[in-house]
Amino acid sequence: MGNREQAEFDRDIAVRRTDEKTYAADLAAGWVVGGGVNGGYLLAVTANALQAHLPNHPDPIVLSAFYAGASTPGPAEIRVETKRDNGSLAIATAELWQGEELRITTTATYADLDCLHAESNGFERVTATEPELPPLEECLSSTTAPEQVKELVPMLDRYELCVPKEQFVWGGAKPSGEGVTARSAEAVVTGWFRHHDREPDPLSLLQVLDALPPVTFRLDRPGWAPTLELTCHIRHKPAPGWLKVTHFSRNLSGGMFEEDCEVWDSEGKLVAQARQLARLPRA
Amino acid sequence: MGNREQAEFDRDIAVRRTDEKTYAADLAAGWVVGGGVNGGYLLAVTANALQAHLPNHPDPIVLSAFYAGASTPGPAEIRVETKRDNGSLAIATAELWQGEELRITTTATYADLDCLHAESNGFERVTATEPELPPLEECLSSTTAPEQVKELVPMLDRYELCVPKEQFVWGGAKPSGEGVTARSAEAVVTGWFRHHDREPDPLSLLQVLDALPPVTFRLDRPGWAPTLELTCHIRHKPAPGWLKVTHFSRNLSGGMFEEDCEVWDSEGKLVAQARQLARLPRA
Numbered sequence: 199m200g201n202r203e204q205a206e207f208d209r210d211i212a213v214r215r216t217d218e219k220t221y222a223a224d225l226a227a228g229w230v231v232g233g234g235v236n237g238g239y240l241l242a243v244t245a246n247a248l249q250a251h252l253p254n255h256p257d258p259i260v261l262s263a264f265y266a267g268a269s270t271p272g273p274a275e276i277r278v279e280t281k282r283d284n285g286s287l288a289i290a291t292a293e294l295w296q297g298e299e300l301r302i303t304t305t306a307t308y309a310d311l312d313c314l315h316a317e318s319n320g321f322e323r324v325t326a327t328e329p330e331l332p333p334l335e336e337c338l339s340s341t342t343a344p345e346q347v348k349e350l351v352p353m354l355d356r357y358e359l360c361v362p363k364e365q366f367v368w369g370g371a372k373p374s375g376e377g378v379t380a381r382s383a384e385a386v387v388t389g390w391f392r393h394h395d396r397e398p399d400p401l402s403l404l405q406v407l408d409a410l411p412p413v414t415f416r417l418d419r420p421g422w423a424p425t426l427e428l429t430c431h432i433r434h435k436p437a438p439g440w441l442k443v444t445h446f447s448r449n450l451s452g453g454m455f456e457e458d459c460e461v462w463d464s465e466g467k468l469v470a471q472a473r474q475l476a477r478l479p480r481a
Numbered sequence: 482m483g484n485r486e487q488a489e490f491d492r493d494i495a496v497r498r499t500d501e502k503t504y505a506a507d508l509a510a511g512w513v514v515g516g517g518v519n520g521g522y523l524l525a526v527t528a529n530a531l532q533a534h535l536p537n538h539p540d541p542i543v544l545s546a547f548y549a550g551a552s553t554p555g556p557a558e559i560r561v562e563t564k565r566d567n568g569s570l571a572i573a574t575a576e577l578w579q580g581e582e583l584r585i586t587t588t589a590t591y592a593d594l595d596c597l598h599a600e601s602n603g604f605e606r607v608t609a610t611e612p613e614l615p616p617l618e619e620c621l622s623s624t625t626a627p628e629q630v631k632e633l634v635p636m637l638d639r640y641e642l643c644v645p646k647e648q649f650v651w652g653g654a655k656p657s658g659e660g661v662t663a664r665s666a667e668a669v670v671t672g673w674f675r676h677h678d679r680e681p682d683p684l685s686l687l688q689v690l691d692a693l694p695p696v697t698f699r700l701d702r703p704g705w706a707p708t709l710e711l712t713c714h715i716r717h718k719p720a721p722g723w724l725k726v727t728h729f730s731r732n733l734s735g736g737m738f739e740e741d742c743e744v745w746d747s748e749g750k751l752v753a754q755a756r757q758l759a760r761l762p763r764a
Contacts, residue, residue: 259709259737259758260547260709260710260758262545262547262588262710262712264543264545264564264572264588264590266564266565266572267565281547281549281576281583281586282549282550282583287709289547289549289586291574291586293564300564300565303564303572303574303588305545305547305586305588305710307547307709307710311735314735314736314737314760315735315736317736318734318735318736318737318761321702321733321734321736321761322733322734322735323668323700323733323734324731324732324733324734325668325731325732326731326732385606385608417606419604426542426543426570426590427543427545427588427590427712429545429710429712429756431737431739431758433732433734433735433737434734434735448607448608448609449607449608449609449716449751449754450604450605450606450607451601451604451605451606451607451716451717451751452594452597452598452601452605452716452717453597453598453600453601453604454542454597454601454714454716456714456754468732468734471732471739473712473756475542475543475714477597478601478604
């Protein structure tokens with residue numbers, strides 16, 4: 199794996215300070231998915247501006263993003279404001295604008311993960327369980343997605359996602375009940391994940407938390423599931439290597455669904471969690 | 482049950498417009514819990530200002546609140562700003578201030594729950610399961626909490642919470658392993674809940690979502706668990722009657738824990754969900 203300076207992901211999320219509270223970005227066409235730019239990528243761009251703005255607080259701890267409208271590739275401006283900084287934690291807001299259009303409004307808490315961990319005296323009680331996945335070589339890799347799917351979802355070329363064969367999340371196969379496992383009755387998408395040329399870190403995890411197709415793809419409801427709000431918790435610095443990522447929903451109802459995401463690192467640690475509220479795709 | 486105008490909860494969350502974007506509130510001493518004012522109550526006060534500010538959007542759909550510092554009883558100001566309004570959905574921010582101190586910064590999406598539901602064509606797939614609770618008369622009611630506990634937590638007099646006997650969340654009993662059920666190994670607090678003189682609605686659910694003691698009370702870690710961020714999803718208008726509320730955490734680690742809350746209404750519907758990231762109380 200190359201260093202961050204050479205990685206495609208880091209080039210694509212780069213920001214440039216234009217005044218005291220404003221950062222310029224160029225949203226990369228490579229992160230398009232259907233009619234917009236991937237929400238997790240946009241969050242990583244936003245977080246890059248926040249990180250530049252809060253040099254004393256190296257890590258995103260919790261971010262909440264409200265999506266006001268779909269973004270398009272091209273110039274964007276991120277307007278950052280520190281709301282509170284008590285030395286160990288900072289709360290800041292960031293708005294991502296394109297021209298006169300607000301795309302996302304984000305609030306975040308930044309801190310130093312190492313310090314938070316050191317203060318915990320090692321107390322640990324994790325009852326969440328790592329997703330069970332077949333070995334990598336038995337999974338379907340996103341690199342094998344048909345060209346017509348990649349044209350619609352250029353983002354598929356930015357990383358490698360390997361899902362169990364029955365999950366049908368690309369490849370042109372209809373995401374019907376055929377081959378669906380018992381667990382999929384609970385609306386689950388799970389896979390191995392890595393960026394091509396970069397190891398994971400707290401910043402890249404923000405993209406990973408919104409990279410997989412929505413669970414509605416498993417329920418015969420493919421199509422755009424617009425996110426209303428997405429909250430990300432970054433809990434540990436991930437170890438190098440493949441990540442396991444899982445999305446699941448327990449409450450699809452009233453035109454909306456909550457989608458929980460977990461990211462597990464190669465050492466079996468639950469390094470990040472997210473929950474979003476999204477609108478159900480139309481039937 | 483009386484009407485909303487007569488209810489204590491509604492008097493306590495009342496706001497008064499003071500200029501185009503500012504609302505005044507008087508934080509009630511009755512909602513104190515330990516060293517601060519209950520975060521769910523503060524969210525309901527904030528949402529009351531948001532609701533007054535967005536007359537065309539009757540219901541909170543998703544709110545995210547970042548807690549900057551503990552509030553105290555007395556005057557507060559809520560500064561509201563609409564970020565986007567497309568007619569069917571509005572995104573707005575609200576900051577709750579006391580004097581020169583920011584207490585909470587909130588972002589929210591408002592809409593009309595009935596309209597969102599009507600557009601869904603009745604699609605429903607709920608795999609979450611209602612918490613199993615003993616009958617009300619077999620539970621420990623918060624009305625029986627000892628006076629010294631109520632002095633520390635005056636909020637206990639604002640509602641009735643009835644928990645299974647083994648949960649030891651008040652009453653002076655040490656929240657030790659004694660009597661703890663197998664499920665509590667997963668860090669769970671569950672109970673029946675109602676406000677004394679008012680039926681639930683989307684606004685009051687915001688308080689319910691942060692009313693129970695933190696799950697760390699079950700793990701021999703009583704004490705203050707400061708919330709960094711709390712996200713609430715309001716999914717259905719609740720039916721009248723007792724609510725079932727459950728808190729659980731699957732990832733206590735690195736000095737922090739996520740706490741998920743579910744609220745089920747008397748008709749067995751999952752009406753609201755919340756997730757917060759909180760810091761572990763010190764041992």
